[in-house]
Amino acid sequence: MNKSKPLLSSTLGKKLIMSLTGLFLCTFLIVHLIGNLQLFYNDQGKAFNDYAHFMTHFTPIKVVSYLLYTSIVIHAVYALVITIHNKKARPIGYAVYRGSANSAWNSRNMGLLGTVLLVFIVTHMSNFWWKYHNDAVPYIEYRTNLATHETTATELIAGEYTGYVKYVDNDFEILKAKDLYKQVQFAFQNWILVAFYVIAMGALSFHLIHGFKSAFQTLGWDHKKYAPIIRFIGIWLFGVVIPIGFAAMPLYFYFSN
Amino acid sequence: MSGNMNLTLKVWRQKNNKTRGKFVTYNANGISPDMSFLEMLDVVNEDLVRKGEDPIHFDHDCREGICGMCSLHINGRPHGPNQLTTTCQLHMRSFHDGQTIVIEPWRAAAFPVIKDLAVDRTAFDRIQQAGGYVNVNTGGVPDANSIPIPKAVSDEAFESATCIGCGACVAACKNSSAMLFVSAKVSQYALLPQGQTERYSRAQAMVNQMDAEGFGSCTNTGACEAECPVGIKLTNIARLNREYFTAKLFKEEEVH
Ligand code: SF4
Ligand code: FES
Numbered sequence: 001m002n003k004s005k006p007l008l009s010s011t012l013g014k015k016l017i018m019s020l021t022g023l024f025l026c027t028f029l030i031v032h033l034i035g036n037l038q039l040f041y042n043d044q045g046k047a048f049n050d051y052a053h054f055m056t057h058f059t060p061i062k063v064v065s066y067l068l069y070t071s072i073v074i075h076a077v078y079a080l081v082i083t084i085h086n087k088k089a090r091p092i093g094y095a096v097y098r099g100s101a102n103s104a105w106n107s108r109n110m111g112l113l114g115t116v117l118l119v120f121i122v123t124h125m126s127n128f129w130w131k132y133h134n135d136a137v138p139y140i141e142y143r144t145n146l147a148t149h150e151t152t153a154t155e156l157i158a159g160e161y162t163g164y165v166k167y168v169d170n171d172f173e174i175l176k177a178k179d180l181y182k183q184v185q186f187a188f189q190n191w192i193l194v195a196f197y198v199i200a201m202g203a204l205s206f207h208l209i210h211g212f213k214s215a216f217q218t219l220g221w222d223h224k225k226y227a228p229i230i231r232f233i234g235i236w237l238f239g240v241v242i243p244i245g246f247a248a249m250p251l252y253f254y255f256s257n
Numbered sequence: 258m259s260g261n262m263n264l265t266l267k268v269w270r271q272k273n274n275k276t277r278g279k280f281v282t283y284n285a286n287g288i289s290p291d292m293s294f295l296e297m298l299d300v301v302n303e304d305l306v307r308k309g310e311d312p313i314h315f316d317h318d319c320r321e322g323i324c325g326m327c328s329l330h331i332n333g334r335p336h337g338p339n340q341l342t343t344t345c346q347l348h349m350r351s352f353h354d355g356q357t358i359v360i361e362p363w364r365a366a367a368f369p370v371i372k373d374l375a376v377d378r379t380a381f382d383r384i385q386q387a388g389g390y391v392n393v394n395t396g397g398v399p400d401a402n403s404i405p406i407p408k409a410v411s412d413e414a415f416e417s418a419t420c421i422g423c424g425a426c427v428a429a430c431k432n433s434s435a436m437l438f439v440s441a442k443v444s445q446y447a448l449l450p451q452g453q454t455e456r457y458s459r460a461q462a463m464v465n466q467m468d469a470e471g472f473g474s475c476t477n478t479g480a481c482e483a484e485c486p487v488g489i490k491l492t493n494i495a496r497l498n499r500e501y502f503t504a505k506l507f508k509e510e511e512v513h
Contacts, residue, residue, distance in 0.1 A: 001387065001388045001455065001458045001459060001461075001462035003465070004461035004462055004464065004465035005465055005468070007502075007505040007506070010464055010465070010468055010501075011434075011464075011467075011468050011472075011473070011474035011475075012464055012474070012497075012498060012501050012502070013505075014474060015474055015475065015498075016502065082474055082476075085473060085474060086431070086432035086433070086434075086473035086474060086476075088366060088471070088473075089365060089366050089367065089432055089433035089434070089471055089472055089473035090364050090365055090366065090431075090432075090433045090473070091366050092364055093364060094330060094333065094361055094364055095267075095280065095359060095361060096330075096332055096333035096359045096361070097333050098332070098333030098334050099431060099478075099480065101333070101334055101338075101483070102334070102429055102478075102479070102480040102483035102484050103431075103478040103479050103480040103483065104478070104479075107476070107477065107478040107479065108431050108478055108480075110476060210477070213477075214476070214477040217477045217491070217494065217495050217498070218475075218477065218498055219498065219502075220495045220496065220497075220498035220499030220500075220502060221495065221499075222491070222492045222495030222496075
């Protein structure tokens, strides 16, 4: 039988990359959502700001985050490569093509949905990630009375203080950190941004309802017993719970002001 | 002849692979609802021949749904509006009087148009020749139960083997992917004892040929399964992925 090309130069190998990076990004979403639920705590953003510091300074998490950025890039680049290849496979299109008769809309428009998500990721990261890493957010000091658990927060004057400290001083826990929470509150005053976030989460839902189960099909895992479970998780967790959870954040800040 | 239909056909006409094609409109009058779609085209062609015009070229052979030769993309779907049906088994009662029917050839770079609606599907033959066979001598008909194989497995292999190589999966797929066809052909051997010797070389060789022919890659839309006239299932594609990745990643001695 013929010689065959190396794994990654085949169409199947490229799909394997899409599948693995896609699933990795899915697991990230779970962690990101659970972490960000701290935005809903009624504590002037203390837990959230503390968490933001941890996520950006704990080495293993930093390593994983670089893996994550790489995965996003690879997923997008391979999507482009595969799409160009697939377009070439049909140079002359049909005058009439009834895709809706045989397949779901989102399964045929993963590239479009993915593009919306890519624009979203760039917007999202420049709003928060970039600002956080480039000292474009203010600092805040929390004093928590360890006996009564009451917390008072004071904004620190710009330029007067930088860095992160957490210590106990005479029954008071003092935390000084970057106030990303404030940036979140501020950003979500803008209804255009809020609307874009909600739309992007809609795109995320449709992207993952197809993407999650599709990733397993590509890996070759289609099993009478497990495929329905995968489909269930794809629809309810990745298609409903996660997008709604994320969309709730901008809506919460917009309407609570 | 009551109940007969008058139809408007928009047919893709193309002289050969070198020239550009275009749609030409024909009237098909007095069509019986009991005719097959191909018989309807025969009627139109007889009329064209009588007028001294070039008849519409389309593929067909058995006209009983078993050879896979008939094709045609009809009103936006391969083999027309019905499920599990080849064009030769599609009857005109699936259409209504006065309807306009758009008829196009399979569209794929790997299936170049020969003339009008007939396309060259020898890419499938070359994929089959790359690995869709067994080299071992399987001998005569064995005694019953002498080859141990569970019924569920042999049924699955048989179902995969029902693929008639029509190419509707490629035609339906937005990526012109041939994965359903290739997966059916790989599965029919991968599941049976006779196919084991070349199991992993086969998956690699056939995928390699599939890529070389310029088919697109599968994005799991499921359009192929929905349009396949014999009901080849998507689970075959999962199996092909499994066979191929196993070969490439875990069968060092078989990678070539
Ligand atoms: S898999 Fe189905 S649609 Fe594709 S070639 Fe075989 S019979 Fe035709
Ligand atoms: S002509 Fe043989 S299947 Fe239609």
